[in-house]
Amino acid sequence: MPADMNPKKTPMPTQAPEVRAHNFNEVACGYAEEDALGEALRCLNCKNMPCVSGCPVNIHIPEFIAKIREGDFEGAYQVILKSSSLPAICGRVCPQENQCEAKCVRGIKGEPVGIGRLERFVADWHNAHVTQKPEPVPSNGHKVAVIGSGPSGLTCAGELAKKGYQVTIFEALHTAGGVLVYGIPEFRLPKAIVQKEVDNLIALGVKIETNIIIGKTLTIDELFEQGFEAVFIGSGAGLPNFMNIPGEALKGVYSANEFLTRSNLMKAYEKSPVTPIMKGGKVAVVGGGNVAMDAARTALRLGAEHVYIVYRRSMEELPARKEEVEHAIEEGIDFRLLNNPVEILGYENREDKRDPKNGFVTGMRCIKMELGEPDERGRRRPVPVPGSEFTLDVDTVIMAIGTSPNPLIKSTTQGLETQKWGGIIINEDTGLTSRKGVYAGGDAVTGAATVISAMGAGKLAGKAIDEYLSSN
Secondary structure, eight states: OOOOOOSSOOOOOBOOHHHHTTOOSOSBOOOOHHHHHHHHTTOOOOSSOHHHHTOTTOOOHHHHHHHHHTTOHHHHHHHHHTTOSOHHHHHHHSOGGGTTGGGOGGGSSSOOOOHHHHHHHHHHHHHHHOOOOOOOOOOOSOEEEEEOOSHHHHHHHHHHHTTTOEEEEEOSSSSTTTHHHHTSOTTTSOHHHHHHHHHHHHHTTOEEEOSOOBTTTBOHHHHHHTTOSEEEEOOOOOEEOOOOOTTTTSBTEEEHHHHHHHHHTSOTTSSSOSSOOOOSSEEEEEOOSHHHHHHHHHHHHTTOSEEEEEESSOGGGOOSOHHHHHHHHHTTOEEEESEEEEEEEEGGGOTTOOOOSTTBEEEEEEEEEEEEEEOTTSOEEEEEOTTOOEEEOOSEEEEOSOEEOOTHHHHTSTTOOBOTTSOBOOOTTTOBOSSTTEEEOTHHHHSSOOHHHHHHHHHHHHHHHHHHHHTO
């Protein structure tokens, strides 16, 4: 069957902005079968498969799309599963536009094939129609510990469990899933989707122990003493960064990590929450990445009257996914670009003293910026415009300017070399750290990055651990 040369992707059905801004249901509704079949027909099935080179886990993309064209949706799922442990997740949150779709030949003279949308369709079809869980592989007698149940940890655990390893995941929080459950809102990634993937790992024989903080409850040395022969560190980057400007200690100032965790895992979105965050009021979110978009859109759904995104560069430099930015704009998020905070104001330094509760946020003083010469990464450096300061009237400020790896594991593990900023140093070909038998990957190594890059690191380390233990 010849390819459909329509230059546009098949549109993704979504909730209307005025409706979704007030609920936590998934924004994108997913393709119906006819949508998926139509989009699959746009694939040229290139012989050199450039799209595969753009995928950090090397999914055989033309092969799974060909299965969709044949109407073999389960066959398509099985193709993806050979390379990716988390297809329903990746189909929702991966930045395909910068990875596989960026390499798509159809993107030269139009829009690339909607690879991410097709991956999501295939995974959702499988989850809706196939109830049989994977069966555990007979044990090979080797034990491996995985620290963290985020995308890198889940992937590494899955790779090893499929080879017969006895894998135990140690998770610091009370729910498995890592950043997939505490960091990404329900309207982008439903918790049931993540739980499905976790359940599949448990069916494979993976053990998950929650409320275990490695470095405090147990150390890496103690894991080896308990009989684990290798350890994978996938503990993420959960230490929030702040700007160190006056007023950051005021009540009503949150890190995006805390704000999203309290919303996602502590159910602050309920009508009478045990752990309320905010109801009503005006919110400023500082930052321009995906986490900033998530925090802003979550605040809106929690009842904020007005939500600002304050970012020091222009729309062209905004690092968030284009789709997430478009959704935020449609929902009414107010983008204040080329602006930067210089002080968060409270009762004690605000002339009108309108808030009788000393220490609460009453505003944020900002300065306008302009783009100057490029920095070391090639992005034009934002420069303050003298005399351009102004005040935003807000009650809540959320800092979404990045995260760093928590130093707890480093401080309790002798011989584990790290970068000055906290990232664990590894061999890039294997994920091996400076400690024998200890591997690492994901945000604990790179700092905050994408779900799919963390999965790629977990897959790489899983392969290296298998080679290491198989040879001993």
